[in-house]
Amino acid sequence: MTDVSVRPPFDVGYKNGSGMPNPSQTFDLEATRRMIMAFNINLEYIAKQQPEYKHVTLSASGVSDLSDYDVTVSIWQSTHGTRRPWSSGRPVIYYIHGGGQIAGTRFFGVTDAMAHFSPADDVVFASPEYRLAPEHPAPAAAYDVYAGLQYLISHAKELNIDPARIILYGNSGGAAIAASTSLLARQLNGHKVAALVLNIPMLDDRHENYVSASQFRTETIWPGWTYEWAWNAILGSDRNDPTGVRVAGRAEELSNLPPTFIDVGACEVFRDAAVKFATRIWQVGGTAELHVWPGVYHGASMFEPQVAIGKEMVRCQQGFLHRILGMSG
Numbered sequence: 001m002t003d004v005s006v007r008p009p010f011d012v013g014y015k016n017g018s019g020m021p022n023p024s025q026t027f028d029l030e031a032t033r034r035m036i037m038a039f040n041i042n043l044e045y046i047a048k049q050q051p052e053y054k055h056v057t058l059s060a061s062g063v064s065d066l067s068d069y070d071v072t073v074s075i076w077q078s079t080h081g082t083r084r085p086w087s088s089g090r091p092v093i094y095y096i097h098g099g100g101q102i103a104g105t106r107f108f109g110v111t112d113a114m115a116h117f118s119p120a121d122d123v124v125f126a127s128p129e130y131r132l133a134p135e136h137p138a139p140a141a142a143y144d145v146y147a148g149l150q151y152l153i154s155h156a157k158e159l160n161i162d163p164a165r166i167i168l169y170g171n172s173g174g175a176a177i178a179a180s181t182s183l184l185a186r187q188l189n190g191h192k193v194a195a196l197v198l199n200i201p202m203l204d205d206r207h208e209n210y211v212s213a214s215q216f217r218t219e220t221i222w223p224g225w226t227y228e229w230a231w232n233a234i235l236g237s238d239r240n241d242p243t244g245v246r247v248a249g250r251a252e253e254l255s256n257l258p259p260t261f262i263d264v265g266a267c268e269v270f271r272d273a274a275v276k277f278a279t280r281i282w283q284v285g286g287t288a289e290l291h292v293w294p295g296v297y298h299g300a301s302m303f304e305p306q307v308a309i310g311k312e313m314v315r316c317q318q319g320f321l322h323r324i325l326g327m328s329g
Contacts, residue, residue: 007215008266011295013307017220017267027229029134033103041107049111052080052119060128060151067143072129073151074106075159080119089162091325092152093117094193095127096145096181098172098299100202100222100230102133109171112302116318121327124161126152130177134233138246142180146190149181153191165325168193168258172222172299173230175201179248179277182257187243195324196260199317200298203273204249205231205239210272217269222298224269249273255284261320262288263313265296291316 010017043055053076060071077090093116097108106127117123128148130141153163170178175198182196207213207228217224235246244251260281264274271292278290293313301310322328 009295010267010297011300011307011309013309014295014297014300014304016303017297017300027226029102029233032100036099036103036108037105039108041105041109041111043107046076046107046111050076050114050119052078053114053125054079058151060147063143063147063150067140067147069131069140069144069147071144071147071151072106073148074110074127074129076110076114076125078119078122078124080122083120083122086122086162086165088164089156089160090122090124091165091194092124092126092161092167093321094145094149094152094166094168095125096130096168096170096174096178097127098170098174098200099132100226101138101141101173101176101234102230104132104173105129109174109302112171113169116314116321123325124159133230137236138234139180139184141177142184142245145177145181146184149185149191149193163191164194166191166193167195167197167321167324169197169199170201171199173202175199176203176248179203180245183244183248183251186256187245192256193258195320196258197317197321198260198262198274198277200264200268200270201262201274201277202227202230202270203247203277205235205247206249207231207269210269210276212271212273213269216267220268220297221300221303222269227269249277253284254280255286257281257286259287259324260289261317262290263317264290264292265298265300266292266294267296268298270298289320 058073062068095113097104106129130144156163168178213224241250242252278288281288
C-alpha cells in the first residue's frame with residue numbers, strides 16, 4: 001500500500017507551494033471568486049500587457065440541440081505594422097480560462113497564452129465566457145465552449161482565420177472543459193482542432209483512484225479536498241459519463257483526439273489523472289506529449305514565474321505551439 005504521507009518535495013526555488021493549509025477543510029465559493037477577481041485581470045490589464053492587440057467582443061449562438069445560451073467571446077487581433085503572412089488565414093489560440101470550472105472570467109490567464117507569440121506572428125486569440133458551476137453544472141461549460149468554436153469556424157472567412165489552425169488551449173479547470181469539448185466535437189462528428197493543450201489539467205473527479213489526490217490533500221495550492229468540493233459542484237450526484245463530455249477522464253475511450261500537449265506538476269493533485277489521460281491516448285494510437293515537472297505545484301508558473309523550472313515549462317509549451325503552427329526552425 002502506498003504511504004500517502006510521503007510526497008515529492010517542492011522545488012527549492014518555490015516559496016508558496018505549501019501556502020494553503022486550510023485545516024478546517026471548508027470551502028467558500030464566493031471568497032474563491034473574489035480572490036481570482038482580485039488579480040484585476042480585465043480588459044484594461046490585458047491592453048497594458050499586450051498593447052499591440054485590438055479587442056472585439058462577439059456573441060456566439062448556442063448550438064442547436066445542446067443549448068440556447070448565447071456565449072460572449074472576446075477576440076484579440078494584432079495591430080503590429082509588419083505581420084507574418086498566413087496564406088490560408090491566421091491561426092487561432094482558443095483559450096479556456098482556469099478557476100476550477102467554478103470561478104474566473106474569460107480574461108483570466110489569457111495573457112499567458114498570448115505571451116507565447118509576438119504581435120508580428122499575427123496569431124488571433126479568442127476566449128469564451130463559459131457558464132460556471134454550481135449555478136450551471138456540467139456539461140453547460142463544454143456546450144458554451146463548443147458554441148464559441150463553431151462560431152469561429154463558421155465565421156472564419158470574415159475573421160480571416162484558418163479553421164485548420166485552431167488550437168484549443170485550456171488551463172486548469174479550463175483544460176477539463178477543453179478536453180470535454182474535443183470529445184463533444186468527436187461525438188457530433190464536428191470540427192477537429194489542430195491541437196489540444198491541457199495545461200495543469202483537472203481531468204477526473206475520481207480522487208480516490210489517484211495517489212496524488214491524497215498526497216496533496218492539504219497544504220498546497222488547490223488541495224485535494226478543494227478538488228473534491230469543486231467536482232461535487234460541477235457534477236452533483238450523477239457521475240456516470242461514458243462520453244467524457246462532463247468529465248473527460250471518464251470517457252470510455254480516447255481515440256481520434258487531436259495531438260495533445262499535457263503539462264502538470266509532480267507536486268499537485270492533478271498529476272496522476274493527467275499521466276493516465278496521456279497513457280490512454282497512447283494506448284489507442286493517439287499522439288500526446290506529456291511533461292511532469294518535478295517540484296512544481298499547481299499554478300506555480302503563474303504565482304512564481306521567476307523560478308527556473310517554471311520558465312522551462314513555458315519554453316516547452318511554446319515550442320509545441322510553434323511546431324503545430326509550422327513556426328519552428
